[in-house]
Amino acid sequence: MxxxxxxxxxxxxxxxxxxxxxxxxxxxxxxxxxxxxxxxxxxxxYRVIRVGHENSSMVRALVDALASKPPEFVHHAVRHLGLDSIYSPCTASEGRQLLALCKGLVNFGSTNGFTDPLLLPLLAEMHVQRLALNLVDLFGATPIDLAHPLFRSVTHFDIFGFDGIVEVLPDVPLLPALTHLCVNSHISRQMLLNVLVDCPRLRLLLVQWHSQERDSYDLARAHHEYDARFVIGLYGDYWAEWEAGARGLPDQWTQGDDFIARKRNGEIEATRYWLE
The missing domain is CATH 1.20.1280 (Monooxygenase)
Known part of the structure; x- marks a missing residue:
């Protein structure tokens, strides 16, 4: 009652x-x-769904539960979806079924085990604003196309891996809504600075190093006055941080934005570009 x-x-x-x-x-x-x-x-x-090793056995039940709801419910309920474990018992097919139901997503992230060209038409139907995945896995044997409709609303883009990224960096200005870009640590610094020159609307270009690369990260921190939007940082548990951001807590993007704001306000010296 x-x-x-x-x-x-x-x-x-x-x-x-x-x-x-x-x-x-x-x-x-x-x-x-x-x-x-x-x-x-x-x-x-259902607002934030993160499929990891611990809960992947529930994906089938989750797909069934969402499939039983009216489409309007699912559209407005599920906003953030992260498929984060390549060792998960959840299959790529189940991951796609889950994605296909969640047409109202604003935030999607996927590891290699779940990323393939079959996601392209699904993502093209949505208006995803935050995207985190591997471009080579997403496009497969076809050339990477940053003019693809799936990118039309992406504001925050975290590109996993290294293969194929250097070749498409000159196409970053094709992304009409992009304001935040994150790449890994193995790309030439000069190439990244060229991206900032060619894409003035970009507010943050974040280079992420894994915490296991701490020694190399420390060596990369020689003082130099780069473009204020260029930032490098360390990450530990990537998907835990992804989920924190999805729930409105501080994440890599908010930390980078705050760092740049403090630098422009003179609270951080102009020659510093690394996050602690």
Whole structure:
């Protein structure tokens, strides 16, 4: 039986939704409070989906659950999808089925085991703003095409791997909405600086080194006054950070933006370009 509301519905809804968003672990308990709360909160249960080794066995159940919902529900509910484990029992086919259901995505990330040319038409139907994947795996045997419709709304692009990136860097200005770009540490610094010259609307070009490359990263930090938008940093658990960003917490993008703002405000010396 539905419990009687204590506050006006709009205030009560805001309280429950804020609680669910800030403390996602409470969602299952909140779903049992009252039917009206279930209607408000259930979409938030699916707002961020990260498929990793620990929960990949649930993907089939997740696909079935979403397939049973009205398309409008899924469209508005699932906003962030990360397929993060190449060792996952979840198959590439199941990953594609999940992606095909989530037509309202704004954020999609995928490791090599889930990335192939079959994703191209699925992504082209969406308006993804944040994208993280390997371009060579995505396009397969066909040439990488940054003019492909899937890129038309991408603002934040994290390109995994090294193969094929150097060849397409001159095409980065073709991405009409791009403001943030992240690449790995094995690309020529001068090539990256050329990208910044050719793409003035780019706000951040982040070069990420894995924490296991700490020694090389330290050697790369000689003082030099580069373009303020050029930043290098370390990462540890990439997908944990991806999920944090999807949930509105600090991530690589917000840290990079904050670093650049502090540098331009004179809080950081002009010759520093590395994140701690």
């Amino acid at each position: 539905d419990s009687e509301p204590l506050f006006p519905p709009e205030i009560e809804r805001e309280i429950f939704e804020t609680t669910a968003l800030v403390h996602s672990g409470t969602i299952f308990a909140l779903l049992r409070v009252a039917r009206r709360v279930l209607i408000w909160i259930e979409p938030l249960l």
